[in-house]
Amino acid sequence: MLPRETIATAAIPGGDTLTLVSHGRDFIVMLGRDELMGTRMQFSEEQLAALTLQELGRENPRVLIGGYGLGFTYRAALAATGEGARIIVAEIVPDILSWAEGPLAHLTGDTLEEPRGEVMICDVAALIDDANDGTCAKFDAILLDVDNGPDGIVRDGNDRLYTRTGLGKVREALRPGGMLAVWSAAPDHKFTRRLMDAGFAVEVREVRARPNNKGPRHTIWFARKG
Structure with missing residues (x-):
């Protein structure tokens, strides 16, 4: 069995510590002993962007993504x-x-230089507030993958x-x-109810972690503003 090697650690403001580890050719981001994301099971993160934008149906949308992670959702949105x-x-x-510019540069490529995109070091909630008070324009889609589900883990x-x-x-x-999409490692029926109570039309889908229809089943909520 291949050992896991610690590549780097990073402190989360107001939170715990993330650890980037390698496992053979794969990379995994850990929170404590929990795997948050990895390069072997990125398909559902890509689908978070691809399915939302397909459903949205706007060629040149303004999109906010909460959480860069390993960049899979961002690159799929581009x-x-x-x-x-x-x-x-x-x-x-x-x-x-x-990490994106260092040990994960082979994944990142030149996407951080893409003129259509911008990665900001800030809380996604602050940009949502900015859109509401007129500091910035509103969004066609907001994609959230800042936790392992609708809970501040x-x-x-x-x-x-x-x-x-x-x-x-x-x-x-x-x-x-416009559409809100939220990625989760597991279903949460109470969250579905909260989305409806907040005035969204909601669809819940299960998406496999890998494109070959294997791996864990992840949940994505697609919530449209009426």
Whole structure:
């Protein structure tokens, strides 16, 4: 069995510590003993962007992604949109970008130089607030993958995103007909109810972690603003 090798660690503001490890040719981001994400099971993260933008049906959308991680959702969003799109990523851990430009550069390629995209070191909730107070334009789609589901597992401050009040703020930050999509490692029927109570039309899908229809089943909520 191949051993896991620690490549780097990163402190989460207001939270715990992330660890980047290698396992053969694969890379995994750990929170304690829990695997948050890895290069062997990226398909559902890519589908978070691809399915949302397909459903949205707008060629040049303005998109906010909560969490850069290993960059799979960001790169899938770039691939699914036109030259006039604007893809903004809010990443709260600065070292994540250092990993993207260092040991994970083979995944990143030149996408951090893409003129349609921007990765900002900030809390995604702050950009949602900016859209609501007019500091920045509203979004066609907001994609959240900052935790392993609708619960502030990575940092307690994320809990507010998933409350009825927080979801109401997300809804107001969207343009008419815009979509919120949330990735989760497991289903959560109470969260589905909260989305509905916040005024969204909701669809819940299960997506495999790998493109060959293998690996764990992950959950994505697609919530449209009416």
